[in-house]
Amino acid sequence: MIIKTQQKLRTIVISILLMLVLAVTGCVGNSSNTNASANILNVNNSSEPGSLHPAKAQGTHESWPLRHLFVGLTMVGPNGKVVPGAAKNWDISSDRKTYIFHLREGQKWSNGDPVTAQDFEFAWKHVLNPATASTYAYQLYYIEGAQAYNESKEKDVGKLKALADKVGVKALDKQTLEVRLVNPTAYFDQLVSFYTYYPVDKNVQESNPKWANDAAAFISNGPFRLTEWKHKRDLKMVKNENYFEKDKIKLAGINWAMVEGENTAWQMYRAGKLDLALPLPGDVVGQLKSQKAKDFKIAPEFSTYFYRFNTTKKPFTNAKIRTALAMAIDRATITEHIAQGGQKPAYALVAEGARDANGKEDFRTVGGAYFTENVEQAKRLLAEGLREEGLTSMPKFNIMYNTLDLHKRIAEAIAGMWKQNLGIDVGLENTEFKVKIDREHKLDYSVSRSGWVADFSDPMTFLDMFTSASTQNDTGWKNKQYDAKINIAKQSSNPVIRMKAMHEAEAILMKDMPIIPIYFYTKPYAIKQNISGVYTPADEYPVLMYANIM
Amino acid sequence: MVRYTLQRLGWALFTLWIVITITFILMRLIPGDPFSSEGKMPPGVYENIKAYYHLDRPVVVQYFEYLGSLLTLDFGPSLKSDSITVNDYIRDGFPISLHLGLQALVIGVTFGVIFGVIAALYHNRWPDYVSMILAIIGISVPNFILATVMIQYVAVEWGWLPPATWETWQHTILPSIALALMPLAFIARLMRASMLEVLRQEYIKTAKAKGLTQTIIIMKHTIRNAILPVVTMLSVIAANLVTGSFVIEHIFGIPGMGEMFVKGIFNRDYPVILGSTVFYSAILIFLILLVDLAYTWIDPRITVTGESR
Numbered sequence: 001m002i003i004k005t006q007q008k009l010r011t012i013v014i015s016i017l018l019m020l021v022l023a024v025t026g027c028v029g030n031s032s033n034t035n036a037s038a039n040i041l042n043v044n045n046s047s048e049p050g051s052l053h054p055a056k057a058q059g060t061h062e063s064w065p066l067r068h069l070f071v072g073l074t075m076v077g078p079n080g081k082v083v084p085g086a087a088k089n090w091d092i093s094s095d096r097k098t099y100i101f102h103l104r105e106g107q108k109w110s111n112g113d114p115v116t117a118q119d120f121e122f123a124w125k126h127v128l129n130p131a132t133a134s135t136y137a138y139q140l141y142y143i144e145g146a147q148a149y150n151e152s153k154e155k156d157v158g159k160l161k162a163l164a165d166k167v168g169v170k171a172l173d174k175q176t177l178e179v180r181l182v183n184p185t186a187y188f189d190q191l192v193s194f195y196t197y198y199p200v201d202k203n204v205q206e207s208n209p210k211w212a213n214d215a216a217a218f219i220s221n222g223p224f225r226l227t228e229w230k231h232k233r234d235l236k237m238v239k240n241e242n243y244f245e246k247d248k249i250k251l252a253g254i255n256w257a258m259v260e261g262e263n264t265a266w267q268m269y270r271a272g273k274l275d276l277a278l279p280l281p282g283d284v285v286g287q288l289k290s291q292k293a294k295d296f297k298i299a300p301e302f303s304t305y306f307y308r309f310n311t312t313k314k315p316f317t318n319a320k321i322r323t324a325l326a327m328a329i330d331r332a333t334i335t336e337h338i339a340q341g342g343q344k345p346a347y348a349l350v351a352e353g354a355r356d357a358n359g360k361e362d363f364r365t366v367g368g369a370y371f372t373e374n375v376e377q378a379k380r381l382l383a384e385g386l387r388e389e390g391l392t393s394m395p396k397f398n399i400m401y402n403t404l405d406l407h408k409r410i411a412e413a414i415a416g417m418w419k420q421n422l423g424i425d426v427g428l429e430n431t432e433f434k435v436k437i438d439r440e441h442k443l444d445y446s447v448s449r450s451g452w453v454a455d456f457s458d459p460m461t462f463l464d465m466f467t468s469a470s471t472q473n474d475t476g477w478k479n480k481q482y483d484a485k486i487n488i489a490k491q492s493s494n495p496v497i498r499m500k501a502m503h504e505a506e507a508i509l510m511k512d513m514p515i516i517p518i519y520f521y522t523k524p525y526a527i528k529q530n531i532s533g534v535y536t537p538a539d540e541y542p543v544l545m546y547a548n549i550m
Numbered sequence: 551m552v553r554y555t556l557q558r559l560g561w562a563l564f565t566l567w568i569v570i571t572i573t574f575i576l577m578r579l580i581p582g583d584p585f586s587s588e589g590k591m592p593p594g595v596y597e598n599i600k601a602y603y604h605l606d607r608p609v610v611v612q613y614f615e616y617l618g619s620l621l622t623l624d625f626g627p628s629l630k631s632d633s634i635t636v637n638d639y640i641r642d643g644f645p646i647s648l649h650l651g652l653q654a655l656v657i658g659v660t661f662g663v664i665f666g667v668i669a670a671l672y673h674n675r676w677p678d679y680v681s682m683i684l685a686i687i688g689i690s691v692p693n694f695i696l697a698t699v700m701i702q703y704v705a706v707e708w709g710w711l712p713p714a715t716w717e718t719w720q721h722t723i724l725p726s727i728a729l730a731l732m733p734l735a736f737i738a739r740l741m742r743a744s745m746l747e748v749l750r751q752e753y754i755k756t757a758k759a760k761g762l763t764q765t766i767i768i769m770k771h772t773i774r775n776a777i778l779p780v781v782t783m784l785s786v787i788a789a790n791l792v793t794g795s796f797v798i799e800h801i802f803g804i805p806g807m808g809e810m811f812v813k814g815i816f817n818r819d820y821p822v823i824l825g826s827t828v829f830y831s832a833i834l835i836f837l838i839l840l841v842d843l844a845y846t847w848i849d850p851r852i853t854v855t856g857e858s859r
Contacts, residue, residue: 051632058589133602135585138592151594213633231634231642232805233716259714259803260813264701267713268803271706434582434818441586450588471592 039252039549041531043276044265048232048258053212054198055127058135063195064541065235065256069220070198071243073101073120073177074189076457078535078546082190086115086199086221086244087177096184096493101177101192108242109201110218110225116202117171123200124169125149130160136196139455142188144168144180184493187458194456223249223545232258250533250548269526275549276534276542278525282406285524286340298342299523299536302353302454304462305339306346307399307414307516310443312476315394320385322513325447327371327378328421329414331519338409341524346517347371348506349466350459353538357499363459364520367503370510375421382422394422397446398429402436407449410518440474448474450515454539459502460489461539466509477514551846558842562835569831570620570824574613577820584629584818603629616824625825630817636825639810644829646716647799647806651792653726658733658787663780665734666741667773673746681738688735697728697801714803725802729795733787737780744776751775785841793830 047061057066073090077083087101107115124143127134128150141147145166154160168180181188191197201219204211211217215236218226223243228236238253239246257274259265262281269277280288288296309316316322331345344352347369356366386394399415401407408430415426431439439445454461464470467486468478485505489498509515523536533546585591585599600606604615619626625636669681704724705713712721748754749772757767796808807826814822 048631049633050628050630053632056632130598131602133599135589135591135595135599137598138595141592147594150598151592229633231638232809257715257803258805260809261714261800261803263698264714264801264803267701267706268715271709271713273713273715432582433816434580434586437586437588438581438583452588472589 039250041251041254041276041544041547041549042274043254043256043544044259044268044274044278045235045256046258046262046265046279047260049235051212052218052226052229054123054195054200055132055134056212057195060541065237066195066198067540067543068222068224068237068254068545069218069226070195070222072194072197072199073103073192075193076190076537076540076543078543080457080537082193085193086120087192090189096186097181099179099181099188100172101179103175103177104244105175107221107244109204110220110240110242111201111204112242113201113203113219114174115199115221116174117177118174119199119202120177120197121169121171122202122205123198125164125167126200126205127196128167129164134196136194139191139194139196142181142183142185142191144182183491185490186493186495186498187456187460190456190458224251224254227253234258248546250546251544254544266526275531276525276527276544278523278542280341280524280526282340288526289340289342289524293526295526295529297525297527297536299525299542300353300538301521301523302351302457302461302538303452303521304346304349304351305343305410305449305451305518305521306349307518308440308445308448308450308475309514309516310445310448310476311514312443313446315386315389315391316446318385318389319512320381320388321394322516323371324378324382324385324422325418326513326516327374327381329417329516329518330373333417334410334413335519338413339406339519342522343519344522346519348510349515349517350462350502350506351454351520351538353454354457354459357495359495363499363502366499367506370507371513378422394424396425396427398427399447399449400429400431400436400439400445401449402433403430411449414518443474443476450474451521453521457537457539459499459506460486463502463505463509464490466514475514477512479508479512482508554846555843558839562839565835566828566831569835570617570828571613573824573827574616577818577823578609580818582818584820586818603627620828625828626821628814628822629819630813630822636821639822640807640825640829643805643807643810646804647795647808648792650722650725650729650795650798650804650806651788653722654729654791654795655733655784655788657726657730658737658791659780659784661730662734662737663741663773663777665738667745667768667776669738669742670745670749670776671768678742681742685735685738685742688731688738691731693728693731694797694801696731697725697798700724700728701801714801716802716804716806721802725795725798725804728801729791729798733791736787737783740780740783741776744779745772748772748776785837789834789837793834 045061045064049057049062049065051057051062052066052069054066054070057063071085073085073087074082075085086103086107088104089102091100103115103117109115124140126132127137128140128146130150130152137150145163145168149163149167152160152163154163170178172178185191199221204219208217211219215226215229220226220240223240223245224237225240226235226237228234235256236253239249239251243249257268259268262279265274266277266281266284268274309322311317335343335345348364348367350363350367352362352364354363355361356363382394386392399411401411408428411428415428418424418426436448440448452462452465464486465472466475466477467473467483482505485501485508489501489505492498492501525542527534530550531547532550533548534542534544535546536542585596597606604612616626625640627635628639665681665684669678672678701713701724704710711724715721754767754771757771795806796812798804799806799808810822811826814826
């Protein structure tokens with residue numbers, strides 16, 4: 001009887017296991033990309049966009065989809081140069097402070113409304129309205145009256161409107177937009193390609209202020225239009241048949257996943273659920289690079305990884321000590337063996353990605369390196385610096401970094417290099433990102449890991465961060481000469497004078513060394529080989545609008 | 551009974567208020583700011599944003615405003631997202647976390663009981679060893695490792711199931727299994743021990759002596775009695791599964807509440823932190839209240855004042 005029961009049980013167990021296997025195998029699907037024939041591209045936006053309203057968007061998770069939904073007056077083209085967008089051309093006054101943009105005729109919003117200069121004027125003033133609370137409103141501060149309007153505490157509607165009327169943007173007619181600037185801004189034609197400068201359909205905004213939160217109500221003027229937005233799941237967009245350049249758009253649509261985990265997204269790419277994987281996990285980058293994988297690309301990125309000094313804290317008050325520490329880091333070891341994404345060792349602040357005065361050479365190429373790695377010289381400088389500070393040895397200090405394995409490994413390596421090369425004891429201090437920012441603002445640190453991703457392709461995006469008045473300086477370093485150079489560059493309309501002033505400013509910064517440049521970032525990514533037409537400007541995520549799936 | 555119920559309800563609400571207050575205070579004590587970043591935001595822009603979210607008002611005012619909005623079940627906006635409110639987050643995310651948790655619970659209980667029964671019936675023989683080795687693996691291997699291995703092989707290498715996201719029922723299988731592993735192993739061990747104890751009881755021998763078949767003895771007398779400790783533990787296991795799937799949700803890119811809570815903390819998104827804490831606290835406090843009330847109904851020896859006779 002017992003044997004019989006055991007046999008029965010065994011049969012039951014085997015049946016259950018078999019059913020489980022069948023259940024699992026029964027769901028076998030085609031793991032390859034089923035959207036290829038439909039010409040729909042699958043990418044991962046990594047996270048839910050906080051907002052898809054141009055006035056409220058901030059950061060990559062918003063800007064990447066927005067780049068495909070809207071087009072500004074200009075855009076950055078495949079060759080990295082500014083090309084006409086919604087504007088067919090523009091005139092600049094002789095003092096370079098007034099721009100007249102001429103819009104393309106016959107442009108339409110995705111709902112068929114005409115795109116007018118009034119939409120641009122309305123959108124920009126909407127960004128600047130204090131009640132909108134736009135994070136990136138300051139990107140429009142180049143425009144006359146913009147800062148005064150945005151920072152106004154005025155509660156009286158009439159007086160606030162008077163301030164809005166003083167903002168230097170005006171639709172002269174349906175096709176013409178006049179913009180008056182505070183200073184000649186050499187990169188203004190590129191600034192207007194930034195998403196905060198995108199237009200908004202005035203009629204739609206006024207009739208439904210929540211239009212940007214709902215795919216059914218979403219109206220855009222770019223190559224694609226939004227058709228579906230499942231929060232925290234995905235965004236779907238299809239080709240906008242009203243786009244002025246629609247004949248160049250080959251894709252039928254783009255699906256954007258919102259998978260946070262880099263590893264998970266990479267596995268989705270491998271399983272054929274994504275056509276493009278960005279960002280890639282660090283170890284995967286190293287692996288793909290060493291394998292010379294055909295679907296692996298390294299695109300330039302206009303951003304820099306650096307360490308900040310708290311220059312108000314002894315002995316970091318001494319420039320020789322700061323320079324000694326900068327010179328005693330072997331950057332090639334960090335880029336080749338730790339970061340592994342094709343990053344370039346940095347010996348200056350401004351990354352590669354901005355053209356110099358001649359419009360051909362890169363600002364970095366012209367400026368070159370400001371220091372070299374030299375352990376013997378670092379030792380000498382450290383000894384001199386310590387003597388000047390009345391110290392016999394370097395006191396122990398910490399490198400503060402925010403929680404990320406890569407930052408930790410880099411900090412460990414740098415601490416090891418300083419120990420080996422200069423005999424300095426350095427501790428590591430891991431903090432959560434917001435705590436790090438808070439402590440940087442309060443100058444409650446010794447050395448802190450930092451990074452800066454450019455907003456636009458001009459060296460100014462890096463350099464004005466370290467002026468005495470900057471709220472993001474966070475080093476305690478102030479230098480009048482530096483401020484003066486930045487001022488010259490900001491007020492000059494002559495590209496030669498501008499670039500010269502910025503090179504001189506960078507030289508001052510690198511002589512005083514309130515920051516240590518470590519490396520210039522890159523954008524390593526993987527893209528399926530049957531996809532063509534994707535391009536990657538240095539200050540943007542890959543542009544997919546001209547992509548095609550073979 | 552009515553008085554007791556009202557009294558317990560009052561305590562539940564008081565507990566919830568304590569949780570809200572402590573969370574509110576702790577949140578404001580964490581260094582960092584919801585809008586701070588490595589960006590260049592000028593002070594004027596920062597002030598506009600603070601005014602927009604009423605964060606420029608005194609903290610005490612903010613506290614009472616928040617309590618006021620809770621009375622209307624409004625959890626407020628997300629400070630990081632203009633497109634979605636905390637209510638939206640909960641409405642969209644909780645059903646998914648609940649689905650995942652319940653599915654994992656069903657897998658964990660079903661297979662845990664089966665493995666436990668098999669292990670006990672084949673005590674000290676190979677099915678017992680296999681079940682218990684699996685149980686030990688289940689307890690000692692963290693679920694995120696199992697999840698990663700499953701994605702690597704089941705989804706990517708073999709292509710049997712989708713690797714991540716939450717769309718069709720196929721997408722739910724791997725995360726549910728990964729989440730179920732630990733409770734499955736725990737239940738298997740519990741069930742085995744309980745079964746072995748029951749099998750040694752006198753009434754089982756009596757049942758055998760009466761000539762009952764082995765199947766009837768196992769199904770009617772053994773499993774039924776042995777499963778009681780598992781049932782007792784179910785509420786704890788269920789609460790852990792429904793609220794504890796943060797890591798699995800992250801690995802599988804599941805848009806549940808876990809990810810929202812964790813990101814809320816990193817972003818200092820005060821309404822999101824408060825909303826998720828209050829929501830989960832309310833559920834747990836309500837469940838505890840329900841269990842307490844159920845006890846008085848099931849076991850008359852427990853008086854309405856909560857004291858045993």
